[in-house]
Amino acid sequence: MPRYIMTADLRRCIGCQTCTAACRHANATPPGVQWRKVLDIESGEFPDVRRSFVPVGCMHCADPPCMHVCPSTATYQRDDGIVGINYDLCIGCGYCAVACPYQARYIVHKAEYAYSERAGANEVARFDPNRMSVAMKCNFCQDRIDAAKETGQTPGVDPEATPACVNSCIAGVLAFGDREDPNSNVSQLLAENQFFRMHEELGTDPGFYYIFDKK
């Protein structure tokens, strides 16, 4: 069984936020909700300062605290490692949101629009009432992964079967693929480079790997 993960090469990221925009476009998320966002971290003191850009979002943990605490079983984990939400089961209690150490979950109670108090034509067309007052987050564009099973395409290689954020990345920062396959793009990247995972000490076994230097 595959274990889908994402990698971010922090040496390459320029903080352009194209992944954020692509995600919002692909998933029609409302204003203020960013399933994929890029942190802009300035650290140090002049003249020894450093700026780091760090894509974050749901880490699709192998041991996801959000799933364990969910009282309704709305949050589930697929065999391929993707953590998803069944919007029809979720009661919007927010327990998953306080259990997630990556601040990856959002609950929106009121429809808001990007440019005015009224919805634009595209916002009307793509409004999903099932996502109101329930938890939502990145799902690794799982519909594309599922479609790949029918078409025979390879997630992380074929764009149609790859998350929108990865497809859009202009600097080749983000990569997606099967960690269980030693020949996959992500396995190769992790074999050739040094990496870390965020808040690993919390025991969540996150599925998002940050590359920071060559081996």
Add this chain to the structure above:
Amino acid sequence: MSDLKIPPGRVTPWHQTNWDWRAACNFIGGGTGTGLLFFSTLAAGNADNYRIMALVALALIGGGLTCVWLEIGRPFRAINVFFHPQTSWMTREGIVAVPVFLCGLAAIWFGGGVFVGMAALLGVLFLYCQGRILQASKGIPAWREPKIVPLILATGFVEGAGLATALFAVLPGEGPRWLASVLLGALILRRIAWTLYFKAIEKNGLPKNAMDVLRPFGAKFEMLGQLAPEILIVSGIFYGGVLPGLTLLAGIIAVAAGWWLKFTIVARAAYNQGYSLPVLPVRGQGEVKPGIKPGWTK
């Protein structure tokens, strides 16, 4: 981690927005209610007093659960809360709440019998579930500390004993003489539980903003919420004949301090994890540098 200066912003922990005062009220009502249910079993003395005390206890637990119901996004799907007993402490709390109310109401109806003891023990289980709900919240460092569980249990017992003490001021007859000593013992246990909890969060680190809430709170809580009722109870033991209101006042303060404690931890100190990097990546010709954990005490 190196202590590099990071401008405040979205990288540092911020106050979570999903659980507000309504969630705090669940822990307040649930803790006091189950504590009172426990002590009403031991201290009521007769069926009439038990009925009143147990009714107040169930009203508090029910009030807390109602607050949670008002907070959830899809209240008409609330039945789904029972779907995940395998791992969810919220489901377990909900499942335990049902027999707490059934046994409590049966005990009130019959005014005694096996239901009284069952309601009290199930109430303690409900209280334990509440502690574990907080501990399982991995995204909130002030909640996930394991020593929060004995703290929630201890303050529940203090609040129960305190409210029982206060209720005897309006109930017919006198409460048992040992109740004040039990309240004093529970207060000492809460003091120990608070001290252990605070030492643990100091040792393990916490978002600075959460510590800025808890440190000054702790100083006031130890004086006003702990020492004051302890002195009042001891004074009541020696001078109770002259000043009969001392123990009553101690009970009220002990309950109020428990509510203050839970409101502070649940509603005010609920800063999330934020983001951190174990190392700073190579950029261009640079080299790997020590990581950062902005907005944390350590």
